[in-house]
Amino acid sequence: MNTHMNTLKALGIIIVVTGHIAGYVFPPYSFHMPLFVFIFGYFYKTSHQARIFNYVKKKFKDLVIPYYKWNLFYGILVFILTSINLITFGQSLSFHSFFVESWLSGHQYLFNLAAWFVLSLFLIQIIYILSGALLNKFGISNEFLLMGIYLVIGLGQRFMLLNKR
Template sequence: MKKRLDWLDAGKGLGMLLVMLGHADIPIFLKTYIYTFHMPLFFFLSGYLFKMEKFSNLKVFFIKRTKSLIFPYLCFSFLAYLWFLVVYHYGEVDYNHDLFTPLIGTFIDIRKSIWTVHSGALWFVACLFCTELLFYLVTKFGRTNKRISFFLILLSVIGCIYNKMHGQPLPWGFDIALISVGFYGLGFFYKVYQDKLDRYLHFNTFIFFLIINVITGYVNYVFTGDRVDFYNSSLGNIFLFYVAAISGIGAFMTGIKHIKRSKALQYVGKNSLIYLALHQKIIFFLISVVMQKYILDYSNLVNIPVVKGILYTLIAAFISVPAVYIINHYMPFMLGKIGREKALNAHVNAS
């Protein structure tokens, strides 16, 4: 059995809670802060786990990533589609197009369109596949760290130019993959130079990165009017976006390396794919129905956006546990695993 990295599982867990909180109804200033770094962070953590020796050639890469990323993406997308049909039947979704469109859209996966009205945050999984494919090709042809770095910068520049000139989502998030591959590469290089870099991860570093992240993140929002949001192809000022994202990752990594290990965070991190797939369109919807029917009219406290957002996140994390158990024990194929033991012991973010 491979040894797991507790800090990485905890990091993925905390990162997933931030993703869930960002999808809840929270004040714009808090959402703006979370979005400055939370998606670049997940690409960074995925890059940390990349091992070139696992893929002897492109065919092996496609076989392994089809099993660990594409197949789970299709399984959860189909589940999301079935749920979409249910809520549509009861008039709980505003949709006036052909019902087969989202099903076909699962294979096209164009963000922010009628093709993916059902799938929510699953765009990340498809985009991660494209990101890993780009990084695999870069490492295969780059060979040296300098060349790899050059190609990563080049792809990032191309991605940013496309974002500013067109900004239209491409199938499987390929437009975002051109940008996210840079953060994926940062995670890969962090692992390469980890022993040297970790000596700088202390409290003063955390404060420094946090201040830079907050300042540049909000300056970007105030002066451009755009909140960073990969899903909506929104970056704002490119320079400020990168400074905020990298400093936010730096602050997060410094903090997660020094906080006490949390079994709860590690649990969410180990099962991050399931939480990602279920929370936005299914779990949050169920919580909203219960809240509106039984709670909101009787509690002014719950009507406070920050409190409501945190409650949604914590409740979703808790009530998802049975689904996590069922999928891991009885439907491991949804995670690209062929056996119960493998499903329980492997990295469910398919990295």
């Protein structure tokens, strides 16, 4: 990995930590989370589209399996600490909290709060490769078009959230 990307990752980590400690300099998640997605996307190779199943399997093994291993650890930890009345927060360990809630919010065990990004990153990568493959089926292989589509979707979502208030 090159020095520029390491510098960008360090900057992203500093911005995340600063945002959680000192309040938000930018609106929540408007800058630092897209920065991490950009960094991961920078290393994406279009050659993966030839082997989509292998790509999804590898990402599942690299991101989702370790996520659930850690989530199980934190679920058991929260269960033990609530059983002895040491803490009174976090959901109890159940099928729903372990498998379902992790995809909905990722905030079920609180000690593992920051891990929500792992599943989000997995979904982003899978959606990206599938949508790229779909466009390729129509003879379109333009990364800028795909970026534009995602930009419009993101801005539209933000616009809808702002107008909902």
